[in-house]
Amino acid sequence: MDKILEILKNLHPEHDYSNSDDFIKESLIDSLDVVILVDRLEKEFGVFIDGADVVPENFKNLNTIRNFILRLKDGKSL
Amino acid sequence: MAKVYKCSNKKISGILSVVPKNTVRFIDELDNYNLSKERGLEMQRTIGLYERRLVQDEECASDLCLYGLENLINNNFLKIEDIGAIIFVTQTPDHFMPPTSSIIQGKLNCSKDVLCFDINQGCAGYLYGLFQAFMLLDHIDKKVLLLNGDTLSRRCCPYDRNIYPLIGDAGSITIVEKSDDQDEIYLNLQSDGTRYDWLIIPAGAFRKPSTEQTREIKLYPDGNKRSEEDFYMNGAGVFTFTQVDVPLTIKELFEKTNIRLEEIDYFMFHQPNRFMLQKLAKKLGVSEEKLPNNIVGKFGNSSSVSIPVNICWNIANILLERRLKICMSGFGVGLSWGTLIMNMGPLEFCSLVEK
Numbered sequence: 321m322d323k324i325l326e327i328l329k330n331l332h333p334e335h336d337y338s339n340s341d342d343f344i345k346e347s348l349i350d351s352l353d354v355v356i357l358v359d360r361l362e363k364e365f366g367v368f369i370d371g372a373d374v375v376p377e378n379f380k381n382l383n384t385i386r387n388f389i390l391r392l393k394d395g396k397s398l
Numbered sequence: 399m400a401k402v403y404k405c406s407n408k409k410i411s412g413i414l415s416v417v418p419k420n421t422v423r424f425i426d427e428l429d430n431y432n433l434s435k436e437r438g439l440e441m442q443r444t445i446g447l448y449e450r451r452l453v454q455d456e457e458c459a460s461d462l463c464l465y466g467l468e469n470l471i472n473n474n475f476l477k478i479e480d481i482g483a484i485i486f487v488t489q490t491p492d493h494f495m496p497p498t499s500s501i502i503q504g505k506l507n508c509s510k511d512v513l514c515f516d517i518n519q520g521c522a523g524y525l526y527g528l529f530q531a532f533m534l535l536d537h538i539d540k541k542v543l544l545l546n547g548d549t550l551s552r553r554c555c556p557y558d559r560n561i562y563p564l565i566g567d568a569g570s571i572t573i574v575e576k577s578d579d580q581d582e583i584y585l586n587l588q589s590d591g592t593r594y595d596w597l598i599i600p601a602g603a604f605r606k607p608s609t610e611q612t613r614e615i616k617l618y619p620d621g622n623k624r625s626e627e628d629f630y631m632n633g634a635g636v637f638t639f640t641q642v643d644v645p646l647t648i649k650e651l652f653e654k655t656n657i658r659l660e661e662i663d664y665f666m667f668h669q670p671n672r673f674m675l676q677k678l679a680k681k682l683g684v685s686e687e688k689l690p691n692n693i694v695g696k697f698g699n700s701s702s703v704s705i706p707v708n709i710c711w712n713i714a715n716i717l718l719e720r721r722l723k724i725c726m727s728g729f730g731v732g733l734s735w736g737t738l739i740m741n742m743g744p745l746e747f748c749s750l751v752e753k
Contacts, residue, residue, distance in 0.1 A: 331437075344634060347619030351560050351633020352441060355673050359444045371641025371677035376634060 324385050327360045342380050354379060361385070367392040400586035400647050402654045405532040409577035410542075410740075412475060412747040415570040415710040416466040417451040417697055419752045424448060424563050425493040431559035432621060435663070441563075441672050446672030446691065450566040450698025451752075452551045453508070459488050459547030462569030464505060465753045467543075470571060475747045478506055483513040484539025485530050487702045489731070490549045491516060494603070499528040502545065520548075520597065521730025523702025524572075525738050529585055531574035539676075544572040549747045553599055555615060555624035560633050564671055566698015570706035577743075584655045587736035588647055596635045597731040601626035640674050644729045645681050651737045659684060662739070663722040664713055668729055669693035669704040671685075702728070710750040717743040 328337040328349075335348045343349045349357065357379070358369050367389065378388040424447040428438040441447055453462070463486070470476040486499040499514035513534070519526045524546055531542040547569035554562045601612035613624040624630065652659060667675060667686055675691035682689075690712045693699075697707055705726055709717070716722060721743045729735035 350620040350622060351631070351637060352445065354634055354637065355445055355671075356437075356440060358483065359673070366700075368680075370638070371674070371681060374634075374677075375638050 322382070322386075323364055324361070324382060324389070327357065327364065328382075331356060337382060340381055343378065344376050349379070361389060365389050365393060399654070400588050400650055403529065403585045403587070405583040405585070406580050407577055408532045408535050408583060409575060409743055410745070411743050412470075413551070413570060413572045413706050413709055414466045414470060414747060415568060415703065415707045415750040416462040416469075416753050417566070417568045417700075417707065417750065418453045418457070418462070420452055420454050420514035421449050421488055422452050424450075427556070427563065430556050431563070433559065444673060446644055446695040447563050448695040450563075450694070450696075451568065452565075452698070453549045453567045457549065459490050459549045459567070459569055460486070460492055460502055462549075462567070463545045463547045463571060464502060466569060466571045466657055466751065467502075467506065469749070469751060473747075474575075476541075476573065478508055480541050481506070481512050481543055482538035483515070483531075483534050483542045484508070484545065484732045485527050485534075485542065486545045486547065487515060487517045487519050487527040487687050488547050488550065489518060489520055489701065490547070491574070499545070519734060520701045520732070521670070521699075521704065522728035522732065522734040522736050524668075524705040525585065525587060525726060525728045525736040526734065527702065528572070528574065528738065529587065531572075532583065535574065535576055539576065541573050541575045544574055546570045546572070546702040546706060548703060550629055550701060551698075551711055553627070553629050555628040557615070558628065558709075560622055561631050564680045564694060564699045565629075566694070566700045568697060568700035568703040568707050570703045570710075572706060573592065573746075574622055581741045583738065583740040584651060584657075585736065585738040586647055586651050588643070588734070593635070593733045596632040596639070596733060597630075598635070599627060599629050600684055610648045636670075637674065639733060639735075640670065640729055641677060641681065643733075644727065644735055645678060647735060648725070648727055648737045649738065650737060655739065657739055661723055662725045665689040665727070666705055666708050666738045667714070667727045669699055669708055670730070701730070707750065710748055714748040714750070717745045717747075717748045
């Protein structure tokens with residue numbers, strides 16, 4: 321399974337993240353989930369996420385999170 | 399660019415913080431938030447949620463401040479006749495009216511010349527209160543009592559994990575007075591009322607009076623529960639605000655005053671949660687030793703009282719001994735935020751007591 325999807329499923333197994341376009345609008349994650357998500361992404365992918373990048377545009381759905389992490393890793397595969 | 403306000407010949411001569419004895423542990427509340435023990439422990443580690451202090455029954459913020467005032471009077475750190483004005487910064491007053499500062503003035507049996515001001519401010523309220531105190535001292539020769547107090551736990555739904563596990567209750571007394579010291583105090587303050595609803599108690603006042611409907615606890619799609627009379631926070635928005643607007647204003651103050659970050663002994667910031675403060679410290683390039691982040695995990699986020707609690711818990715012993723260059727920053731409801739740089743100490747008193 322995609323590592324990002326695995327992290328999200330681990331947060332809330334009851335939600336279907338792969339079929340959502342906007343986790344925040346659809347209330348699939350709340351603000352404390354975002355904090356845990358940022359912490360887990362940093363550990364899993366060895367990146368530092370600047371607080372200013374913790375914005376809805378980067379955490380909207382699986383694709384935006386994937387692209388954001390790719391940018392932080394300078395395009396190296398996840 | 400935020401305007402820089404300069405004050406001189408003013409000093410903080412002492413700070414006393416008061417926290418309730420009642421200690422609540424996050425790990426004992428997991429059922430309220432529908433969290434497994436595993437997830438609770440992860441949140442505890444990441445966000446720094448351990449324990450916090452909450453008032454019980456109908457105890458008010460003014461009760462905590464009055465307890466501290468009695469302590470100062472009994473220990474000869476304060477004489478009633480030396481008080482020129484009382485500023486009470488709170489979002490949880492005793493009543494809609496009268497001002498709680500008036501109630502405190504009456505309970506202290508102060509002279510009728512003692513001016514009373516209530517300021518409705520939250521996490522930036524320590525800086526708003528200090529600025530008001532500095533301005534009053536241009537007209538008053540006596541001491542200004544800056545009281546900060548909040549009991550917001552009484553306005554949070556215990557089933558809302560976005561807010562309830564973060565909140566703590568506390569009160570503080572800061573004595574501000576004139577000084578021969580000509581060291582400049584620098585301060586900037588900002589407000590953005592277009593984001594007023596990011597931290598709000600939507601109902602229960604006059605815009606949306608209390609009804610059976612506004613008191614009803616509802617389940618929201620993210621799994622949290624609260625009524626319209628409970629504290630609501632747009633957590634994602636507030637996080638971005640603290641990482642974008644706040645550091646910008648802090649850096650501006652340093653640039654405009656030609657003070658270098660390295661000159662600061664301690665960054666005593668408002669305490670929203672450990673994770674946010676760690677991110678903010680990294681963004682500023684400041685070590686965690688110089689920017690403490692341990693208050694939410696020990697006492698909870700007590701709004702405008704979190705800066706004095708932070709000072710009294712982390713650096714009291716140093717401030718009693720010597721002079722330090724301190725940077726304070728407060729940010730929250732309004733939205734309101736600001737930063738202050740001043741030399742402080744040696745203080746006459748600086749401690750934290752339990753009520």
